Amino acid sequence: MPRRTMIEAIRxxxxxxxxxxxxVIVYGEDVGFFGGVFRATQGLQAKYGKSxxxxxxxxxxxxxxxxxxxxxxxxKPCVEVxxxxxxxxxxxxIVSEAARLRYRSNGDFTCPIVVRMPTGGGIFGGQTxxxxxxxxxxHVSGLKVIVPSNPHDAKGLLIAxxxxxxxxxxxxxxxxxxxxxxxxxxxxxxxxxxxxxGEVADGHYxxxxxxxAIRRPGSAVTVLAYGTMVYVAQAAxxxxxxxxxxxxxxxxxxxxxxxxxxxxKKTGRCVVxxxxxxxxxxxxxxxSLVQENCFYHLExxxxxxxxxxxxxxxxxxWDYFPGPARVGRALLETLEA
Amino acid sequence: xxxxxxxxxxxxEPEVRPGGTPDFxxxxxxxxxxxxxxxxxxxxxxxxxxxxxxxxxxxRAGEAVGPWAGLLSDQELLEGLRHMITLRTFDxxxxxxxxxxxxxxxxxxxxxxxxxxxxxxxxxxxxxxxPTYRQAGLLIADGYPMVSMMNQIYSNEADPLKGxxxxxxxxxxxxxxxxxSGNLATQxxxxxxxxxxxxxxxxxxxxxxxxxxxxxxxxxxxxxxxFASTYKAPVVLNVVNNQWAISTFQGIARGGSGTFAARGLxxxxxxxxxxxxxxxxxxxxxxxxxxxxxxNLGPTLVEYVTYRVGAHSTSDDPSAYRPKAESDAWPLGxxxxxxxxxLIHKGVWSEDRHxxxxxxxxxxxIAAQKEAEGHGTLHAGGKPSTRDMFEGVYAEMPPHLRRQxxxxxV
Numbered sequence: 130m131p132r133r134t135m136i137e138a139i140r141x142x143x144x145x146x147x148x149x150x151x152x153v154i155v156y157g158e159d160v161g162f163f164g165g166v167f168r169a170t171q172g173l174q175a176k177y178g179k180s181x182x183x184x185x186x187x188x189x190x191x192x193x194x195x196x197x198x199x200x201x202x203x204x205k206p207c208v209e210v211x212x213x214x215x216x217x218x219x220x221x222x223i224v225s226e227a228a229r230l231r232y233r234s235n236g237d238f239t240c241p242i243v244v245r246m247p248t249g250g251g252i253f254g255g256q257t258x259x260x261x262x263x264x265x266x267x268h269v270s271g272l273k274v275i276v277p278s279n280p281h282d283a284k285g286l287l288i289a290x291x292x293x294x295x296x297x298x299x300x301x302x303x304x305x306x307x308x309x310x311x312x313x314x315x316x317x318x319x320x321x322x323x324x325x326x327g328e329v330a331d332g333h334y335x336x337x338x339x340x341x342a343i344r345r346p347g348s349a350v351t352v353l354a355y356g357t358m359v360y361v362a363q364a365a366x367x368x369x370x371x372x373x374x375x376x377x378x379x380x381x382x383x384x385x386x387x388x389x390x391x392x393x394k395k396t397g398r399c400v401v402x403x404x405x406x407x408x409x410x411x412x413x414x415x416x417s418l419v420q421e422n423c424f425y426h427l428e429x430x431x432x433x434x435x436x437x438x439x440x441x442x443x444x445x446x447w448d449y450f451p452g453p454a455r456v457g458r459a460l461l462e463t464l465e466a
Numbered sequence: 467x468x469x470x471x472x473x474x475x476x477x478x479e480p481e482v483r484p485g486g487t488p489d490f491x492x493x494x495x496x497x498x499x500x501x502x503x504x505x506x507x508x509x510x511x512x513x514x515x516x517x518x519x520x521x522x523x524x525x526r527a528g529e530a531v532g533p534w535a536g537l538l539s540d541q542e543l544l545e546g547l548r549h550m551i552t553l554r555t556f557d558x559x560x561x562x563x564x565x566x567x568x569x570x571x572x573x574x575x576x577x578x579x580x581x582x583x584x585x586x587x588x589x590x591x592x593x594x595x596x597p598t599y600r601q602a603g604l605l606i607a608d609g610y611p612m613v614s615m616m617n618q619i620y621s622n623e624a625d626p627l628k629g630x631x632x633x634x635x636x637x638x639x640x641x642x643x644x645x646x647s648g649n650l651a652t653q654x655x656x657x658x659x660x661x662x663x664x665x666x667x668x669x670x671x672x673x674x675x676x677x678x679x680x681x682x683x684x685x686x687x688x689x690x691x692x693f694a695s696t697y698k699a700p701v702v703l704n705v706v707n708n709q710w711a712i713s714t715f716q717g718i719a720r721g722g723s724g725t726f727a728a729r730g731l732x733x734x735x736x737x738x739x740x741x742x743x744x745x746x747x748x749x750x751x752x753x754x755x756x757x758x759x760x761x762n763l764g765p766t767l768v769e770y771v772t773y774r775v776g777a778h779s780t781s782d783d784p785s786a787y788r789p790k791a792e793s794d795a796w797p798l799g800x801x802x803x804x805x806x807x808x809l810i811h812k813g814v815w816s817e818d819r820h821x822x823x824x825x826x827x828x829x830x831x832i833a834a835q836k837e838a839e840g841h842g843t844l845h846a847g848g849k850p851s852t853r854d855m856f857e858g859v860y861a862e863m864p865p866h867l868r869r870q871x872x873x874x875x876v
Contacts, residue, residue: 191655191690198661198663
């Protein structure tokens with residue numbers, strides 16, 4: 130099976146979707162002729178023409194707002210916000226409009242859009258190229274929120290997102306674009322060509338939204354993670370030699386509660402890991418759900434390892450980013466509790 | 467240049483406040499018929515002055531004059547008059563229904579009836595409006611059932627939106643009326659996106675965006691103009707300047723620019739200004755802009771100069787911020803009376819027939835109201851089910867909502 134980087138897999142997902150359905154339209158800043166600052170849309174304009182893939186003015190609200198209008202017309206826009214850190218000007222359009230259009234019009238109008246955006250840190254991106262704003266979207270009724278962690282999933286989930294009848298926020302951990310990353314910034318990065326999840330089938334396939342994947346089966350403790358933190362958690366388990374079960378949530382909303390509950394009831398312990406800041410982060414929702422659904426099976430308090438409650442710093446990158454050492458410590462503490 | 471000393475902060479103020487004598491002497495009103503009518507494929511650079519004038523057709527004597535006159539038959543004008551009276555009657559009944567506690571909220575169109583009623587007649591079926599909460603004339607003039615509008619206002623068991631939306635936030639795809647949102651200006655850029663989609667699809671349908679004077683200050687207004695200009699989207703960008711944004715006079719949103727139409731010029735968008743209380747002028751300008759869009763000539767910005775005669779909403783009391791009789795002094799008069807006088811002048815209408823028409827329309831509106839109230843009002847009679855509250859968040863209900871619906875006991 131061909132191996133692809135995450136960028137190539139994402140590009141392939143758009144290519145396959147545009148080929149199958151001429152209602153799929155791709156645009157955003159630098160997305161057209163240039164092929165995107167991360168090369169995610171390279172070649173699409175040449176292949177499908179400027180009506181299907183084009184450059185947009187630097188206006189996030191304009192990009193998402195026009196996409197909502199296109200979706201109301203009957204097209205399926207898959208638009209890009211250059212960095213998740215720059216989604217805020219479009220927040221009104223996403224929250225007040227895209228998420229509620231079906232509900233408020235009783236299905237008279239719908240909004241099948243995908244908003245792709247590179248997310249996450251670990252790249253010396255500083256304050257405005259590293260944020261993880263997923264909790265700002267999981268709090269919004271009417272949205273679906275996806276964070277893939279590998280090329281195989283990224284393609285299948287993106288095609289599913291484009292085909293989904295509802296608005297989808299598709300957060301792409303840019304740290305994973307070229308290879309998996311376990312937080313060991315001092316070691317050389319392995320490319321996706323050397324990883325089994327870099328195997329990406331040609332043509333059309335989907336991965337259903339709302340389904341988690343168990344990346345590392347275990348019996349001692351459940352780790353709930355997504356995006357880059359999946360690899361950090363796996364590394365932490367190996368390095369501490371703890372039999373942790375690592376669950377890659379893949380879709381945050383709607384959440385695969387069944388898989389989570391089954392795992393925690395089995396292990397009796399749970400650690401939640403994300404890059405985003407701690408307070409009111411998505412981890413709080415996960416802890417709450419685990420507590421509500423697994424209370425009598427829990428042997429220890431549910432722990433959270435997250436970014437500190439500060440803006441994302443530059444020089445202190447590795448003091449901020451929750452690496453394998455911090456996650457490993459939380460695993461040990463949870464086991465000893 | 468010499469140092470002027472301390473800086474001083476500038477905050478614009480309306481000419482007159484409550485207790486003062488209304489004064490519109492600063493509003494320049496060109497003579498009816500005085501603004502030329504260019505070809506739709508005119509070079510936009512040659513008509514920049516139109517953004518600073520006002521296109522008018524009906525003069526003081528009720529005659530239709532000038533190059534923008536003569537597009538509508540007597541029959542069409544009589545129908546237009548009927549639509550405006552219907553909207554006004556509908557408004558007064560619903561305003562009263564709110565005062566009687568039959569609904570929580572209402573917003574009138576008083577004085578602005580010509581804008582949406584006449585615009586609708588310039589569109590074709592399939593075109594899409596992205597309205598604000600003050601364009602219900604688009605529905606009335608397109609024959610959308612008044613009973614459905616009232617059912618929505620009453621949030622009753624027949625409410626097409628299942629009680630989920632605040633009153634007057636209608637939605638009808640079939641009638642080219644996009645779902646209204648409470649968030650101002652959001653629909654302006656969406657209209658441009660819809661128009662871009664129509665062009666991408668090589669369709670022949672066009673979009674119409676709507677915004678008030680106050681909301682032009684929102685960033686989505688700017689985004690819409692950029693996108694419309696960049697992609698030459700087939701959209702008519704309407705700005706209804708009714709002088710007031712709740713208590714805030716239009717100078718706060720307009721600042722130092724001469725007019726709202728002038729905003730379009732910086733984007734290279736042909737921009738026209740029209741007498742919003744002149745049914746004939748509104749229709750003629752709308753038709754010009756719609757034809758331009760349909761001929762793939764790109765967007766047009768139209769500013770409708772009118773006056774918000776009523777309160778902002780049922781929750782507002784304008785006597786706290788503007789003179790009580792200000793609307794009487796408004797130099798562009800009343801759209802219903804002006805069209806009525808024109809039709810009388812033409813000899814196809816009379817005071818008696820007008821009085822009779824008003825009575826007939828009132829009867830129709832009351833009959834619709836009775837029918838709607840038969841389906842319930844906000845606090846009495848039938849209402850949408852609690853199950854409806856959980857439906858439609860997504861195409862398919864996800865597990866967490868199914869659990870919550872169960873918890874709610876439905």
